[in-house]
Amino acid sequence: MTQHRKATIGDVAERAGVTKATVSLAYSGKRPVSEETRQRIFAAAEELQWTASHRARALATSRTGAIGLVVARDPEVLATDAFFSKFISGCERVLAEHDMGLMLHAVTTRVAEQGVYERLAAGRADGAILLDVRQEDPRFALVRRLGLPAVVLSAEEPTDGETGGLPTVYSDDxxxxxxxxxxxxxxxxxxxxxxxxxxxxxxxxxxxxxxxxxxxxxxxxxxxxxxxxxxxxxxxxxxxxxxxxxxxxxxxxxxxxxxxxxxxxxxxxxxxxxxxxxxxxxxxxxxxxxxxxxxxxxxxTGAVQRGEIAVRTLLAALDGEEPGAVLADHTVVVPRGSIAAPRR
CATH class of the missing domain: 3.40.50.2300 (Response regulator)
Structure with missing residues (x-):
């Protein structure tokens, strides 16, 4: 049985008589395309059964459709700590709405961590989420030097300049x-x-x-x-x-x-x-x-909600907004059966 080749953005562009960048623009909406051209592109796409992808949009937006998350922890912690799986779930929920994805990197040294941020800034991701904020955290200056958009997840409201002026999603533990x-x-x-x-x-x-x-x-x-x-x-x-x-x-x-x-x-x-x-x-x-x-x-800790808020805050920053500090107020005590009066 003969297998038909899947249509590409180039096929749509050729059928509609436009460039691949124009096809991407028609779907991204980032810059105006005449209605007549848009309809011609959409008709060509429907005839060829082609669906716009990250690659098509990236031609117009210069975006990768990916957000970086670098975790500098012992791999055991990443595998067993409940916060990370829930936080990542929240991130993915919002990213899926925007047809984007999360790039997770686990590292064990500061040198490896810096190397990942450098690669992300070189075009592998549109931005990054900074977890596990440390005292005098060097990552704030690093991402600014690299020109990598980032949002910080912190356990306290930042004072002026404390997170290097980066948008910050904070809770109060x-x-x-x-x-x-x-x-x-x-x-x-x-x-x-x-x-x-x-x-x-x-x-x-x-x-x-x-x-x-x-x-x-x-x-x-x-x-x-x-x-x-x-x-x-x-x-x-x-x-x-x-x-x-x-x-x-x-x-x-x-x-x-x-x-x-x-x-x-x-x-x-x-x-x-x-x-x-x-x-x-x-x-x-x-x-x-x-x-x-x-x-x-x-x-x-409302880790899922914090993941959602972190991604929405980063996406707002990527769109030119200045989110500042955003409170994620989801931290509550869950009383169960492990506390009782001491034995006399």
């Missing part, structure tokens, strides 16, 4: 951590620990600082903090370190669900009952957290 501490303190806990995320990350710092401040508000010592790496292994190690103390905590606030779940597993392996003997909480509201025994009290 503080109220949720403060509420978790309140729930534990009101349940009767006085020795509460925090398994924090890596200190270079702003969201880890904010959660840690909020924990310490909330403990002080309740007249409690907030110095019992162990730093993890957002990985299951680090969560298990940090939990072991805390439980091996002469006076172990009766409650632990974890900076993410992955570390909390591994901590719960360690407690079970030692015969420590949760929440009867140890109360715990997580952060990110992973799908698994609701199906543990007991179900994990955690914090929903």
């Amino acid at each position: 503080s109220p949720a951590i403060a509420e978790i501490v309140r729930l534990m303190a009101e349940a009767g806990h006085t020795r509460i620990a925090h398994v924090a995320g890596p200190s270079p990350y702003i969201h880890a710092r904010i959660r840690r600082e909020t924990f310490t401040a909330a403990m002080a508000e309740h007249g409690l010592d907030g110095s019992l903090v162990v730093e993890g790496a957002f990985t299951a292994a680090s969560g298990r190690d940090a939990t072991a370190q805390l439980l091996d103390l002469a006076e172990p905590p009766t409650a632990i606030v974890y900076a993410n669900d992955t570390m909390a779940i591994s901590g719960l597993s360690l407690a079970h392996s030692r015969g420590i009952r949760v929440p009867e003997e140890l109360s715990i909480s997580g952060y990110d509201d992973s799908e698994l957290s609701a199906h543990l025994s007991p179900a994990l009290t955690t914090v929903s």
Whole structure:
């Protein structure tokens, strides 16, 4: 059986008697094309059963139809942390509406990270989303130097110039951590620990600082903090370190669900009952957290919505708007069964 060759933008241009760029313009709407020419192009496309693609639009718009997302994390975190899958889902929802796609890059070194941004700026993507904001983050100056449009996802509202003047989608992690501490303190806990995320990350710092401040508000010592790496292994190690103390905590606030779940597993392996003997909480509201025994009290970050807002903000910037700072107000505590009164 003979297979017919699929029509191309060049075939449509030839049939309509125009250039390929004019075909692209007719579909993109970025610059005016006479109505008579448009109808001739559309008729040719229908006859040839051709549909406009990214490639056709790119001829007129100089865009790739792709947005870059660079994650500089341990691959284990990317595979297991609930935030990333949900955030990416939100990004893809909006990108699909615009017939665009997401280019995900996972790197483990700063050199590799810079190299990816340089390649994105060289024409592989129209812009980028900057996650995991660090103290004095060098990426802000880098993307500006490269001329790469970008939007920042942060855990606090940026002050003037803090994110290099880049559009920023921000949340406020503080109220949720403060509420978790309140729930534990009101349940009767006085020795509460925090398994924090890596200190270079702003969201880890904010959660840690909020924990310490909330403990002080309740007249409690907030110095019992162990730093993890957002990985299951680090969560298990940090939990072991805390439980091996002469006076172990009766409650632990974890900076993410992955570390909390591994901590719960360690407690079970030692015969420590949760929440009867140890109360715990997580952060990110992973799908698994609701199906543990007991179900994990955690914090929903609205990661899907944040992904949607981040892409819409970046697309607005690409269209010449100045979005500034945009609040993604979707962070809420999800109380479940992992916090109870301490054993007397």
